[in-house]
Amino acid sequence: MYWTDLHALLDEVTFPIRVDQFVTEMGHHLIEYSTGTVESVEELCDRIDVSQYVSAEDAGMSLMLAMHGDAVGRRGYSDRDPPIHGVDGYDPVSC
Numbered sequence: 001m002y003w004t005d006l007h008a009l010l011d012e013v014t015f016p017i018r019v020d021q022f023v024t025e026m027g028h029h030l031i032e033y034s035t036g037t038v039e040s041v042e043e044l045c046d047r048i049d050v051s052q053y054v055s056a057e058d059a060g061m062s063l064m065l066a067m068h069g070d071a072v073g074r075r076g077y078s079d080r081d082p083p084i085h086g087v088d089g090y091d092p093v094s095c
Helices: 003-010 019-026 041-046 056-066
Strands: 030-032 038-040
Touching (some): 030 041
């Protein structure tokens, strides 16, 4: 499953829920990153120092923050031109 599929699964969980219960229900699901790296929801939860999730948004944000660096793609990449100090209204180089 990809990260975007996790949100649909979170809708099936009744919140609030203790993290250990969450792992019992959802821990077996695997998340595949675009790089091919695969991690289980349980592995992500092991990196999180909380005792319960109060909402699907809370659980999703915690899991996202616990994801391995491979989930990021190109680190430091931005498709936006940085603002130039002291210049107002410059023409962007990229679209």
